[in-house]
Amino acid sequence: MTRKILLQQLGENATTAPDPVADVLSQHGDTVTALWPGETTPRTISLQEKQTCCLACDNDLLVSVPKYAVTEMDLPEWMSPNDFLYHQTAWRYFKGFGGQADWPRPWFFRLSKLGEAQKYAAIQLLKVRKFRSRFRQQLRSQLETWLNEPEPRFPNPFSRKQWNCLLNAHVCLAAKQRSNAIYWSR
Numbered sequence: 026m027t028r029k030i031l032l033q034q035l036g037e038n039a040t041t042a043p044d045p046v047a048d049v050l051s052q053h054g055d056t057v058t059a060l061w062p063g064e065t066t067p068r069t070i071s072l073q074e075k076q077t078c079c080l081a082c083d084n085d086l087l088v089s090v091p092k093y094a095v096t097e098m099d100l101p102e103w104m105s106p107n108d109f110l111y112h113q114t115a116w117r118y119f120k121g122f123g124g125q126a127d128w129p130r131p132w133f134f135r136l137s138k139l140g141e142a143q144k145y146a147a148i149q150l151l152k153v154r155k156f157r158s159r160f161r162q163q164l165r166s167q168l169e170t171w172l173n174e175p176e177p178r179f180p181n182p183f184s185r186k187q188w189n190c191l192l193n194a195h196v197c198l199a200a201k202q203r204s205n206a207i208y209w210s211r
Contacts, residue, residue, distance in 0.1 A: 028106050031059040031070065032094045038079050039090045045113055048106035049095055057095060062110045101126040104133075112137070121207035122148045122200075132172045139181070145200035146191045147182065164191065 029049035034041070047059035047068075055072040076092040079085050100109055109116060115137040120126075122145045124136065132151075136144055147168055156162040164187060171182035183191065 026102055027097050027099055028109075029095055030098050030106060030109070031057060032096055034076055034078070034090055034092050034094075036078065038082050039088050040081050041078075043094055045096075045098070045110060048110065052095060057093070060107075062107050099126070101130075103130040118144070118204070118207055119148075122203060123152055124148050125152075129172075135172050135177075141204050142192050142197045142200040143181070143188065145203060146188075146196050149196075150191070160190075 029052065030045045031047040031049050032043035033046040034043045035046075036042075047061045049057055049059050050067055051058045057070045057072060058067045059070055060067045070093050072091065072093050072095065074092045075089045077087050077089055080088050098109070100106065104116070116133075118141075119133055119137060124133065128151075136147055139147060150161065150165050150168060153161070153165065156165070164183065167187075168182045171177050171179070181188070
């Protein structure tokens, strides 16, 4: 589902990417009506509004930049714009690690609570369709069971020994590299 999201320039430099801040309810020319998370009354915003900030991190020349902008974002059917605004960072990492928008809502929230390497390994395990190893197939089955339980008995899907088998040096390095790429991209 494609939704319009209001972006706001929150950084002190003009080169800082604007952040998603509100759900756009309607837009008429340069006037936008948007609802911020946790608020019940929508605000009317002018896209013509400007903000003064530094040109770049190494150049203190003051420049005027647009304070607000509107963008369209593809969100899964189960994610409301309000959910996205509250969990935008978790969503970026979930998608960046290979999570699918058509996976169930509880999967996103459970996987988001795992650590960086654990989350990466779990998502990679969920993406595999044909296993050569029976052990890895059993791990995936155990992971799906944990993800689908209404109230899991354990905070993690695997025991320490199972995590040690999954989290070898290659997986941990790949998770760290992917995480850094996500962090530095906008």
